[in-house]
Amino acid sequence: AEELTDAAGDASVPHLAPILANPKRPTDDRLAAQWALSRIGTPRAMQCIVEQLSCDQPQIVQAACHAVSLHRYAEAREILESLLSHDDPHVRRVATEALGRIGDPRSAQPVLASMDQVDHDRHLQHSLVHALIELSRQHPSLGIAGLAESDAQFRAALMVHDQLGQLDQLDRRRVLSALESDDQALRLTAAKIVSKQKGWAADSVEWLNRLWQQLEKRDSAGSDVLAQIAAGWKDVPPADRQITQWVDGASD
Numbered sequence: 001a002e003e004l005t006d007a008a009g010d011a012s013v014p015h016l017a018p019i020l021a022n023p024k025r026p027t028d029d030r031l032a033a034q035w036a037l038s039r040i041g042t043p044r045a046m047q048c049i050v051e052q053l054s055c056d057q058p059q060i061v062q063a064a065c066h067a068v069s070l071h072r073y074a075e076a077r078e079i080l081e082s083l084l085s086h087d088d089p090h091v092r093r094v095a096t097e098a099l100g101r102i103g104d105p106r107s108a109q110p111v112l113a114s115m116d117q118v119d120h121d122r123h124l125q126h127s128l129v130h131a132l133i134e135l136s137r138q139h140p141s142l143g144i145a146g147l148a149e150s151d152a153q154f155r156a157a158l159m160v161h162d163q164l165g166q167l168d169q170l171d172r173r174r175v176l177s178a179l180e181s182d183d184q185a186l187r188l189t190a191a192k193i194v195s196k197q198k199g200w201a202a203d204s205v206e207w208l209n210r211l212w213q214q215l216e217k218r219d220s221a222g223s224d225v226l227a228q229i230a231a232g233w234k235d236v237p238p239a240d241r242q243i244t245q246w247v248d249g250a251s252d
Helices: 002-010 013-021 027-040 043-054 058-071 074-085 089-102 105-117 122-138 151-163 172-178 184-196 198-203 205-217 222-233 239-251
Strands: none
Touching: 002 027, 002 043, 013 027, 013 043, 027 043, 027 058, 043 058, 043 074, 058 074, 058 089, 074 089, 074 105, 089 105, 089 122, 105 122, 105 151, 122 151, 151 172, 151 184, 172 184, 172 198, 184 222, 198 205, 198 222, 205 222, 205 239, 222 239
């Protein structure tokens, strides 16, 4: 029965494909043809949609991304990855979402690298992190943090590991080093992670002392970082003693 349904749907593809592919047709006609092909959903129909991922009209590309995302059409992976640098931010977002749904672990690196081009687009940042969460959920041993090559990428990776409860996969020294980054957003994210990792306290007092010294000298922005760690480690020896000394010293 399924084969008969596919055959019936495929019979419509030759009529719909030329409408979709014709740049002279009204956009609404092309979109209607594309969604009809998506409802058919056979490999032949999906291939017609994939071809439109290279269209020079962003609205058509967005709809094509939505369609391949809906079907989790793995054949579209490589071209979706190329769309991560598309000029249109809406295209970048829907391409990102499609890659997360398709779930191929090879997409983790290009999605993570796109964090360096986020600028101030919070919607795109959210889509990228969500896609990384989806990829890591499907592939728990992926180790997103190990793929990160910049502060922005590492911050996103920390958010992913935190969301999925994969903090045990993190490199303690790298996370502690992030507490001294020039990127304040990364520092605060790293502080949140560190505050939850109470097992790190015994081997991290030296790092805390260095942060405190920086705070005393010049780094007022570090107060939020230390406050977050102190809140998590205030009852964890030997960090608790160090934190008590800071509090007592500040009150003198």
